[in-house]
Each structure stands twice: as C-alpha cells, then as structure tokens.
Amino acid sequence: MGSNKKKTYKHHSAFHAAEVMSHDLSLLRGKKNSVYFDDSELLGLLSAEEVEKEVQQLKKVDVDSYIQRVVSPSESKNRQSAPEVIQQLGGKMIAEETDGPLYSAEIEISISGRIRRLGFIAQNHKIQNGAWSPNHHRKAAEKVRFFASHSIPLVTFIDTPGAVADAEANLDNQSHSISFLISEMANLQLPVIGVVFGCGYSGGAIPLATANILLSVREGVFNTIHPKGLSNIARKYNLSWQESAKHIGVSAYELQSQGYFDGIIDYTYDQQHKVKNIKDAIISAVEVTEKNSCNFLTENEFFFDHYRDSINHYLNPSKLLIESNRITDRSTTGTLNIFGDVFRFMRYLKIRQRIVSRSIDSYARLSSRFTPVGKLQERLKNERQEKFKNWYKTPLEIRFHEKLNKRYEQFVTAREDREKQRGKFVAFFIGDPQENYKKTTDDLTLEILLFLYNYWKDSSADNLIELYEQLDKSTLHDLPPGNPNLLDLLRTIDINQSFKENFQNILLFDLLYDQVIEALPTIAGELKGSNQISQKSVEQLFEQTVEGAMKEFEKNSLQPKSKSVRTQFFKWLASFLDRKDCDDVLGTISEWKRVVFPRMSPPLFGVVRYYFSGLLPSLYASQQGKSKFQGKITPRNIG
Secondary structure: OOOOOOOOOOOOOHHHHHHHHHHHHHOOOOOOOOHHHOOOOOOOEOOHHHHHHHHHHHHHOOHHHHHHHHHOHHHOOOOOOHHHHHHOOOOEEEEEEEEOOEEEEEEEEEEOOEEEEEEEEEEOOOOHHHOOOHHHHHHHHHHHHHHHHOOOOEEEEEEEOOOOOOHHHHHOOHHHHHHHHHHHHHOOOOOEEEEEEEEEEHHHHOHHHOOOEEEEEOOOEEEOOOHHHHHHHOHHHOOOHHHHHHHHOOEHHHHHHOOOOOEEEOOOOOOHHHHHHHHHHHHHHHHHHHHHHHHHHHHOOHHHHHHHHHHHHHHOOOHHHHHHHHHHOOOOOOOOOHHHHHHHHHHHHHHHHHOOOOOHHHHOOOOOOOOOOOOHHHHHHHHHHHHHHHHHHOOOEHHHOHHHHHHHHHHHHHHHHOOOOOOHHHHHHHOOHHHHHHHHHHHHHHHHHHHHHHHHHHHHHHHHHHHHHHHHOOOOEOOOOOOOEHHHHHOEHHHHHHHHHHHHHHHHHHHHHHHHHHHOHHHHHHHHHHOEOOHHHHHHHHHHHHHHHHHHHOOOOOOOOHHHHHHHHHHHHHHHHOOOOHHHHHHHHHHHHHHHOOOOOHHHHHHHHHHHHHHHHHHHHHHOOOOOOOOEOOOOOOO
16 A cells, blocks of 8 residues: 555645535536545436437527426426335335325445445425425434434435425524534535435525535436526516526436536436336445545555544543534544545535635626526516416306305396385395496406406406406397306396406506505604504504505506596495404405515505505594594404
C-alpha cells in the first residue's frame, strides 16, 4: 500500500477537504464524473445517447405536449405504487410495515454472490397521494436509525407531490420533522440509494433524495418545489404552472443531463415486466457505492487521520458529545467505522455537487440569462372556455339537485295557479297568483345563479357573461320540457327574462366580496382590541367596497348604466341577505374563496361571512329604525 502513488492533500481537516472537493466537483456537474463517483458499472439504465435523444425531443414539444409526456404519467392514479414494485423485486421478505402512505420493508437479496439484507422506505401514492404527515417523517427517521444500527444498506422510493401542508401538520411541527429526517439521512453510515418512482416534489421528496446514488424511472419527475407552487411565486412573469414545469425542466431526462440524477432506470409504468431493471439498478448501485468508497479511501490518506480523530472524540468526549451520545445511545459496537464515515462523506460531496448557487450578478439586468415570458392569462382563458363549452354541451339535469328541483316544482305549481281567480279573503292568506308566480320565478332564477356561481367559482364572471351572450342567440320557449336541464330552464321566456335582470347582481356581489377581503386590514385595528366594530366603520367599509366593485364592474363588456345597476343591486342584496339560508350560502362561498385567496388567514373568511350575514343586515335594520346596530363579533359568529 505504501508503494502506491497517492494524491496528496494539504487539508486542515475533513471539513476543509469537503469544501475544497465539493467546489471542484461542482465544476464537473452534468459534464463528467469524478474518479470518486464512477457509475459506469450501474446496470439496468438508459445509455447517455438515449437520454440525450429524449432531451432534444422534449425541447421541441409545446407546453401541453410536455405536460402530457412528462407530468401526467406520474400523476396517474392507476399506475403501480412503489410498495407493489418493491414486493416484485424477489428475494426473501423478512419484514414489512405500512402506516398510511409510509411503507417500509427488509428483504434478503443476493448481492455480489452473497445473501445480504436491504432496507426499503417508500411513499405510497395510492394512499393520500403519498403525502407524509409529521408522524410519518418521524417514524421514517426511526426506521433509518434501525437500519443504521444493523448496518443494512437503505433504498428509498420517492413518490409524493409534497409533504402534508395543512394547519394540523404545521401545528405538529411539519417543517422540523422534515429537517430532522434530512439530518438522519445525511448522517447515515451506510450506502443509501434513492429511486424517484413517480412525483418527487418539494419537502416531501428531499429527505429520501439524500442519497449516495439518486436514480429515477423513465417517468419520474423531481423538483424542490411543485410547479404549481412555483407559478404562484413567479406570477409577475405571467407563467402558468405548466409553463413553469417546462421552463425549469422536471423530467428525469433533463435532470439526468444536468447532473442531478445519476441514472435513469429503463422502466415505464406500462412495462412492468422490466421490474428486473429496477432490481439490477439497486443491487449494482450498492456495489458501486461500496467500491467507490474503497477507491476514495485508497486515494485519500487524510481520511485515516479524520477517522482517528473521530474515535478519539468518542473515547474522550466533551460534555456536549457526552449528551449527544446519551441521546443517540450508540454503543461501542455500533459506533463509527471508517467505511461508514466514507459513505457519509461521499454522500455529502454528491449532494454538494447537485446543489447549484448563483451569484447576484446572474440576476442583474446585464445577465445573459433570459427572463421567461409566460402566457398564463391566455392559458387560463382557453381552459375556462373549454370547460364552459363542455358544460354547455351537458348541463346539469334539475332532478339531480335537491334545491334546484324543489324551486322548480314550486315554479311549476305557481305557473299552473297563476290564471286562477281568487277572492280577496283567500288571496290575503296565500297571495295573489300572479305575484306568487313572479316570486317563484325570481327564486328559481336566483337558485340557478347561486348554483352556477359556486360551480364556476372564480370563473363565474366570464362564464356568466358568455352564458348571457349565448342565451341572447337562443330560441326561447314558453314551457321547459320534461326532466329539464339548466339550459332548458334558462331558455324559458319568463326565467330567461329574470336571468337577464339578475345575473349582473351576482357579478357585482362577487366583486364586492373580493373588495371586502382586500379592505379587511382597514378595520383590523378596530377589531383587534375589543372585537367590536362601530356602525360608522361598517358604513364606510360598505361605501368604499361598493365604489371599488362598481369601478371593476364597469370594465366588463356589458356597458351597464351605473345608477340603475347600483339601485337594482342594493334591492337584490337586501333580498339576498334576508334569505333564511343566507349564512349557509355564504359558508359555501367562503370555502372556495379560500382557494382563490390562499394567503388569507381562514378566520378572516369567517369575518367576511359574518360581515354579510350579520353586520350588513344589522346596519340595514338600524338605518330603517327597526333595531339598534350590533357590531360585536364573537368566535361563534365567525366559526
């Protein structure tokens, strides 16, 4: 060994060596492999020529074709899950465990002519889409420690759109559970092989991608942020999430060519007979990792000094190290060995090689990097129009919607009774037939409008205007057919007239609702101390938001007359707020408005809901002299 010619490094410590080496390796990313990371013996992979051919083809396709080829396959619910593939790898199943979307297993497999045990941790996309909660990350960390204590090489299968990100997960410290699992994976003293089997997005994928060798199947996709999340951040570029996905490149082929993946396994979801390639890739990856660690140790004598220092620290620990050892509860037998240290060191180098940083200069105006130009608004418009056309072809049949069907039956009854003559005494109790018919017509129309508003959500304004224009060209009838659908009703003369008179009120209400959400900060200070708001503040907020809504409304293609629209809207709003189910309707609206305004705190939607169902009716009653204004807001009021 002494006669071998060795590369000499003048490093102060292993940490210094890591920085120097990682800097050198970052220059090779995507170009050629370092001698320490020779993956030429990996099996079951596509050749570099095949990968490059796919990359060139992806550059030529449009955005929609890119999504169809790259993103859609991994999001299919019908494809195989990672646990199903693991069970097909062969070998002796020693143990397996399932906890929701978390799957783990131990399998004995022949490696280099010996029967060895491999540990598997996988995300099951068929359960909760493969999204892990904090308890899953913590349990995975326990499994990682178990495999480490038994020196079992680890294989991870990544298949998640991201970690669970709801309020409950955040309260349970989701971000810390992810960070903890990353640190456990990074600290492992054994070979770690990662396989991107489907979606590999965001914080849910990063821990399991902390590997010595990171592979992917052909249809795997990976990025540290979901394209939908990226498009929300990059709104100023007018990019849709589809354009974001194509611009950054999430396909396995693109990531392989850029040096983020170490290989692409020749396996697709519709070629399940090629599961042998996954097995060959995993086994050869373990062998290559161990072989590379031997080569690294042969070429770098300084690591023996680092190992000696590590053992000395263990034998003569500081107070801090004593506490650390007590927590990890690592015995002498289970403590660091030099090859485990090399596995960890080389994993660090590999991860540093994958990470890219950019200087401030690269974001300057004179940067050679071009700013992407998106077509988000055009894409949203096309998607909306396509959905509207599909709805227009097959509108809902009234009998399948309880509220609409009930209103329709009342309309039919009132229509049959409208020509009947009633005495004054009877009319006093059950109403005038003509007035009843007019009321049931307006009630049915409002029910239709509210249904469409909650069905189309944030596309309601454009769709209602388009529906108005389509109905203007339609042939109208006196009576709807048997088992009518929504369009049949809207093509009925009396309902059509009521629709034309009232649909603008829904447009204005939607704008008013959004204006109230935007204006909430103006009353937040008053509410903060006493949970009480004055009548004057409610009046000012109403006037401010109505003016804002009217200005936005005047921008549409209807060219309305402001005074008549405003007067009609106030009458409609008073009638709407007087409905018995007004609060329930507002609750339905607030549910989907939360998606439209994702940055808005959920309790604020409760305030908006109570503003319409409680404060405005109280203000109206006060102005009519019927009762005193009640501006108290309690937790019960806002849910």
